[in-house]
Amino acid sequence: MRISQQMLHQNSLRHMNQNLSRMEKTNLDLSTGKKLHKPSDDPNGVSKAMNLKSALTANKQYERNADEANLWLSEADQTINGMVEVMQRVRELAVQGNNGALSDQDRNMIASETEALHEQIHQFANAKVNGQYLFNGSNTKNPPFPTSGAYTESTFNTDQRKFTIGEGAAVNINVTADKLIGNANENDNLFNVLNSVAAALKAGETVSLDHIDQGMERLLTTAAEVGARQNRVEAITNRVQDSNVALQTMLSQIEDVNYAETITKLKSEESIYQASLSATAKIIQPTLMDFLR
Secondary structure, three states, X not given: OOOOHHHHHHHHHHHHHHHHHHHHHHHHHHHHOEOOOOHHHOHHHHHHHXXXXXXXXXXXXXXXXXXXXXXXXXXXXXXXXXXXXXXXXXXXXXXXXXXXXXXXXXXXXXXXXXXXHHHHHHHHHOOEEOOEEOOOOOOOOOOOOOOOOHHHOOXXXXXXXXXXXXXOEEEEOOOOHHHXXXXXXXXXXXXXXXXXXXXXXXXXXXXXXXXXXHHHHHHHHHHHHHHHHHHHHHHHHHHHHHXXXXXXXXXXHXXXXXXXXHHHHHHHHHHHHHHHHHHHHHHOOOOHHHHHO
């Protein structure tokens, strides 16, 4: 086959461009720290990287949900503890009020403090978290007990609110008023208990401690359930964080360059390109002006 001068020029240019392209790709890898820039670089690697990034994005959402779940459960826990303290004080007052040596005035003073504690329980029952009512199920924009006398009817919502905090893992983040305060018709409904204590004190009657103890028992049981949910959220969050570390490691192995290897490769590509330039300069025929010098 006859090799023309034009063919030599074209082949030389093609080889130089190929060498320059490889050097530019290696330089891009080194500059960005990544070896995948488009699907054609490594179709299988790009596909795996996309799957890993999707998993990491899902984990970020799980972590955000877990943070909000923790906020709700922590607020519920603190509020319930406050209610327990109030009921403990109510029990102390009830025991004190059953002392037969007290005067009517003393009993009325104790009854007044009990009524004040009734209002405190009412405020706890309408507690908010992040601008939303804590104990009103899915109806978080409205208070479960709009007025201090609202406990005589079931004015609250009892829907459970679930947050997904991991793959196949959902947790209830709310406590409903029926579990915490009790339904309107129940004797150990906290408002009913406080009202009956105050009424008995004013009437000079013996205050029963049974319903007070039952109301406190319900609060403590609910607090224990909230604590168990917090532990579950923490355990699942730790698992998600461990998963993030593993996913990031795998993603780095697929995407990130090995700097020592890439620098060596760049030096090699530079040498090849310089060699191709030198070879091309020798192959290309001198111009007419070169002959005339």
